[in-house]
Amino acid sequence: MSKKSLVTGTLILTLASLITRLLGFGFRIYQSQVMGAEGMGLYQLLFPIYMLLWAASSAGIAMAxxxxxxxxxxxxxxxxxxRVLKISLVISLPLSFVLSTSLFCFAPFIARYYIQEPVTELSLRIxxxxxxxxxxxxxxxxxFQGHQEMSITALAQIVEQVGRMLIIYLLAGLMVPMGITYICALGVxxxxxxxxxxxxxSxxxxxxxxxxxxxxxxxxPKKEAFNKLMALSIPVTANRFxxxxxxxxxxxxxxxxxGQYGLSSSAALGLYGQFSGMALPLLFFPSMVTSSLATALVPAISEAVAMKNKALLQRTMSKAIQFSALIGIGATALFLTLPYEIAITCYGMKEVGQLLKWLAIICPFLxxxxxxxxxxxxxxxxxxxxKxxxxxxxxxxxxxxxxxxRRGIIGFVIAMLIQSGFVCSMLLSYVLKNIDLPVDIRNWIIxxxxxxxxxxxxxxxxxxxYLIKLFSSSVSTILAVLILGGSYTLILFFIGCLSIKDVKSFLGSR
Structure with missing residues (x-):
């Protein structure tokens, strides 16, 4: 790995993620207005099926x-x-056709008995x-990732988002008047x-x-390539699936x-749509930096382990955890301070703001x-x-x-918090134990x-x-977000939690 590959890979993926999420976020606002909360709820129910298909057909083989x-x-x-690429296509394409045919044939059963929403049958077949x-x-x-050409992956993400936006924009006027079945199908x-x-x-x-x-x-040899691909991909595929x-x-x-809490089917889908299709995308937006950093960390840490460079491993990991904490706590401050303003500006729905406020505390863990x-x-x-x-x-x-x-949607927020806290605690204990990393409570938390x-x-x-008196609601919210982000960053530098040396040492020490 080259000296600057960690920062280069992170920056490329972060920039692509930023562009994709900005495009996607702006479009999600349009999509939520077109599809409505109930339509978004149905669409979000189908997304896990999409992730299952991805895990089965693509996750392991791409890594291998x-x-x-x-x-x-x-x-x-x-x-x-x-040759490795060609053999991988020989493996993945037949599997993908089997999965595609199976989903098409069993769509009525999945829609009725698994998703428990028969109107999703058409969407599943699409x-x-x-x-x-x-x-x-x-x-x-x-x-391309094997060649460390992250720009292709980045461009593919952007092109994918643009294609999604374009077709929904073109077909919305035709399909939305046809009812909830076709509204859901539009998203798919x-x-x-x-x-x-x-x-x-690609x-x-x-x-x-x-x-x-x-x-x-x-x-x-073709047989050796096949066996290696299978050996590498099957465990990852099974885990992801x-x-x-x-x-x-x-x-x-x-x-x-x-529904057991007492909501009608339509109201339950609407609330779920607000939660997963509107509030969670806002919550996950700042995570584009940590997601990109996590992707770039894999080869960086692997190399440090291979070199048996314990000091480099500890320094890299400590700074990665610190930057994650800074972003997570900053996001918590943002969504606790301006939840309703952000929700109204983005979706025109104050109810989403309440969900944001409840979810804010989960950001550092996520x-x-x-x-x-x-x-x-x-x-x-x-x-x-x-495990x-x-x-x-x-x-x-x-x-x-x-x-x-018993508690409604707040019950799921509590479940998410407990789950995230448990997973983070377990993973952190593994990392701290394996690299003898001391806990820096002052810079990570206090x-x-x-x-x-x-x-x-x-x-x-x-x-x-000042802001709400001088500007419109949308403008005052944007300015408030900028003020919060700017003041947070300045305070971090002022109190010594972050320094130019920290940033340079993490990005350039390799």
């Missing part, structure tokens, strides 16, 4: 391709890298069409179009790259248990979980991560069944919390005394 291609490219064996495109695109992106058509666009872009990029390569003869299945079950339980998962992967501790995530999901499912029928409290007080005061 990246590892094997990286190994072959490091030896100058580009012909072998191409979703089935995108599986081969998704699988092929993931294989191609795995090839957008999802499928995004996958097709991503595949087209394929074109591959064809262009191949023309400029000096191909060496392939010396890696099980965890995605548990998460899917969690999501489907929510509207069901909200963001830290990204970092710790990346660290665990870099340390080769995927089994422990898998912890499964235990966390089982705890969450039990709490949903116990609390949501100082960021102090900065969060101070910036909240400053923002509330300025917003109340």
């Amino acid at each position: 391709i990246a590892k094997m291609v990286a190994a072959e490219v490091s030896k100058g064996a580009e012909g072998n890298a191409i 979703l089935a069409a995108c599986v081969p495109f998704m699988s092929t695109a993931c294989c191609l992106r795995g090839y 058509i957008g999802m499928c179009t995004g996958e097709v666009f991503s595949f087209m872009m 394929y074109i990029a591959f064809r262009i790259k191949k023309r400029h390569l000096t191909l060496t003869p392939a010396t890696l 099980l965890t995605s299945g548990l998460q899917s079950f969690e999501n489907i339980l929510i509207p069901i248990t909200l 963001y830290l979980q990204n970092i710790l998962t990346g660290a665990m992967n870099g340390l080769g501790m995927q089994k422990q991560t898998f 912890t995530n499964v235990m966390g999901s089982l705890i969450c499912i039990a709490l949903i069944l116990l609390m949501v029928p 100082r960021p919390s102090l900065a969060g409290i101070l910036c909240s007080l400053i923002t509330l005061t300025i917003n109340k005394l």
Whole structure:
């Protein structure tokens, strides 16, 4: 790994994530207005099915391709890298067609008895069409990741989002008047179009790259390539499929248990749509930095382990945890300070603001979980991560069944908090123990919390005394968010929680 590969990879993925999320977030506002809360609720119920398909057809094989291609490219064996890609397509394409056909045929059963919403049958059958495109695109992106060409993955994310936005915008006027079945299908058509666009872009990029390569003869036996791909991909696929299945079950339980709480089917779907389709995307928006950092941490930590450089490993991990804490606590301050203002500005719905306020305390755990998962992967501790995530999901499912029928949506918020706290505590204990990392309570918790409290007080005061009197609601909210972010950052530097040296040492010490 080159000296600046960690920062370069992180910055490229973060920039792509920023562009994608800005596009997606702006479009989600439009989508929520077009589809309504109930339509968004149905669409969000289908998303876990999409993630199951991705886990089964793409998750493991893409990772395996990246590892094997990286190994072959490091030896100058580009012909072998191409062979790995071809063998992966031989594996993934038939599997994707089996999954696609199965989903199409069993859509009525899944809609009625698993999702328990028969109106999703049409959407499931449309979703089935995108599986081969998704699988092929993931294989191609795995090839580029093996070359450490993160820009292709980044561009594919942007193209996918643009394709999704474009088709929904064009078809909204036609399908929305046709009723809730077609409103839900509209969201799935957008999802499928995004996958097709991503595949087209990845394929074109591959064809262009191949023309400029000096191909060496392939010396890696096909059987050996096949066996290695299967050995690497099957454990990851099984892990991702099980965890995605548990998460899917969690999501489907929510509207069901909200019905047990006393809400009608329409009201339960609407509340679930506000929660998962509106509040959670806002909550996860700042996590683009930690997600990108977690992706780049895997090779960085793996290299430090291989070099047996304990000091570098500890320094890298400590700063990663600290930056995650700063972002998580800052996000908590933001959503506790301006929940209703943000919700009204984005969706025109004050109810979403209440959900944001409840969820705000979970931010540090959610963001830290990204970092710790990346660290665990870099340390080769995927089994422990898998066991912890499964235990966390089982705890969450039990709490949903116990609390949501009695407490409503706040019961699920409590379940999420307990689950996130448990998973983070377990993963953190594994990381601290394996690299002998001391806990820096002052810089990880105390100082960021102090900065969060101070910036909240400053923002509330300025917003109340000046902004809401001088500007419109939307403008005052945007200015308040900027003031909170700016004051938080300045306070962090002022109290010594963050310094230019810290940033440079983390980004450039390699």
